[in-house]
Structures are given as structure tokens and as C-alpha cells.
Amino acid sequence: MQWYHYTLLALAILIIIYFTMSYGFYEKIFVKYKNKKKPLVNQESDFYKESYDWFLNIPKDDVYIHSYDGLKLHGFYIPSIDKTTDNLAIVIHGYQSCATDMIIIAKLYSDLGFKVLMIDLRGHGLSEGKFTSMGYYEKYDLKKWINHCLRTYGANSKILLHGVSMGAAMSMLVTEFKEKEHLNFLILDSGFTVFSKTLAESIKSKFFLIFIPGISFFTFILHKFTLNKISPLKAIKNSQIPFLIIHGDKDKPVPEKMAKELYEASPVQNKDILIIEGSPHAKAFEVDKEKVTNAIIANICEPFKIKKSNVKYCTDKKTADHW
Numbered sequence: 427m428q429w430y431h432y433t434l435l436a437l438a439i440l441i442i443i444y445f446t447m448s449y450g451f452y453e454k455i456f457v458k459y460k461n462k463k464k465p466l467v468n469q470e471s472d473f474y475k476e477s478y479d480w481f482l483n484i485p486k487d488d489v490y491i492h493s494y495d496g497l498k499l500h501g502f503y504i505p506s507i508d509k510t511t512d513n514l515a516i517v518i519h520g521y522q523s524c525a526t527d528m529i530i531i532a533k534l535y536s537d538l539g540f541k542v543l544m545i546d547l548r549g550h551g552l553s554e555g556k557f558t559s560m561g562y563y564e565k566y567d568l569k570k571w572i573n574h575c576l577r578t579y580g581a582n583s584k585i586l587l588h589g590v591s592m593g594a595a596m597s598m599l600v601t602e603f604k605e606k607e608h609l610n611f612l613i614l615d616s617g618f619t620v621f622s623k624t625l626a627e628s629i630k631s632k633f634f635l636i637f638i639p640g641i642s643f644f645t646f647i648l649h650k651f652t653l654n655k656i657s658p659l660k661a662i663k664n665s666q667i668p669f670l671i672i673h674g675d676k677d678k679p680v681p682e683k684m685a686k687e688l689y690e691a692s693p694v695q696n697k698d699i700l701i702i703e704g705s706p707h708a709k710a711f712e713v714d715k716e717k718v719t720n721a722i723i724a725n726i727c728e729p730f731k732i733k734k735s736n737v738k739y740c741t742d743k744k745t746a747d748h749w
Contacts, residue, residue, distance in 0.1 A: 448640025500552035520591030524551030537740030598658035621656035668696035674705025
């Protein structure tokens, strides 16, 4: 063999190793993400137990729809304590999570008089699906959920989306569709700008950044999207929907600078941002429940015409006195 034969052989081996490892990373992130040793939320802990007991005892319905590609998607619908309201909150969990992890958020909106829909994203909770797309296909699922709400719970529904992490990304991405006309407000907790960037932030050893193009290659070959196509930043630049961004200053996979970039990129006048000191990724409500609750109520009371009695009902005395 000539020297160039050895060079070509070495290059072929390196390419095989590169794409083998890239596929392994792709599979871990997009397919085998369910292999989590413990749930994200401990419903028996002091912080969550009250809301969990509430959820177990309230009237609610299991709701199912089918995605555009035939998956059976699941949600929980909680009717409003106010029978006359058009206010409806869709509560959206994040990566490796499920609808019931969002019970404490659902209770907040229920106490404020909203109808509440908690959804399990494809491949999470009780919804079907063998892979996640970090918001790319989930935005189409959310579009179908919005249409389901308009058909089932009232065509005049004033809809609020409250999304955490990937749920926040979906909430921004769905504004690319005509259904945005029915969205009155977005609560964006720990949302990222572009998935390829948050993936890069999540990788501890910077050497492994070289595999991001390889991972994107497999998402394109197998699922028809690249990592850069998952871009809430692009969506929010073209959205006119008011929003509140909630973010932790200790968030590593989605650093604080992403929250500020999203905020500054939006052309909307009615927007707000809350940075919670000491909060890691998607834990702001747990770290400072009072501050987050106050910020949410301050931003949504006017657009949703929330009654003062509901505000007092859903908050502690200190917060109620503030209102």
C-alpha cells in the first residue's frame, strides 16, 4: 500500500468514529432521554404536597387529541371555578418532564379563575412518541391543542401559554402560526434562543462541541430538521404577543444572556423580564415563589381582567395586601 492509502484509511476510520459517536449523542438526547433515575418533581415534598393534594381531589378530565403524524397526545383539563370566564391557560412542561410536574403552576392559574389545560408533550408522560424534537414538531402539537381548546372550551377563549424550558421554546415557536391571533400572553420560563447554542452550553468538555454538526446531521436524516431550525429567537423577533420572561441567574444550559437576548430581540412594547437570583435551570418558582407569583399576576391581571377576589384567593396575606 502507498502512503496515501494509509492516509485515506485513517481518514475513513476517523469519519466512522465521528459519525458513530455523533449518533450515540443524538440517540441519548432525542431518543433515550426518558432514562431518568428520579422524577424532576417530588410531589411529596413540603413545597409541592399542597398543590398535589389539590390536584388529586379536584374535578378534571383526561383529554386526548391526535398529532398531525398520528400520535395520541394526552392532557389534563381542569374546569374553571368561574363558569363565565373565557380565560384559559395552557401549561407546558419541559424536557424529560411531564404534565403533572406542572401541577403547582396549574393551581396558580386555576386559583386565578382560569380554565387550565396541562399537556404531556410527545414522548413524555402519557403521550405517545418515540423521540423528542426539542420544540420543532412539538410546536405543531401545540397548534393542535390550541385549536382543540377553541373548539371545545370556547371560540372566544383568551389563551395564556405558560411554558418551562422546552415548553417556553414551543410557546415562542407556535407564534409562527395563525393561531397566534388567539394568544393573549406568554409566560416564558427558562426558554432558550437556538437549540444548538443551548446544547453547546450543556456540554461540559468543549472538545465534544465538534459533534454538534454530526448530531444535527442525524436529526436531519432521521427527522427532517437541523438543530439551528429550532430557533425561538427567530420566532420572537416576529411576534407581537406580550410576554413575561422568567429566568435564573444560575442557569447553566440556558444562561441568563439568552433570556436578555430574547427580551431585547422582541419588538413588543408590553414585555417584562424577571431574573431570580440563585435559581438554576427551570427552578425560579421553587427558589422564589412569591416574587415569581407577583410578577405573573402583575403582568396578566389587566389583559385577562382578573378579579381582585381571585388574586387574594390564590396568594398568601403578604402578597394579597400588595394587591
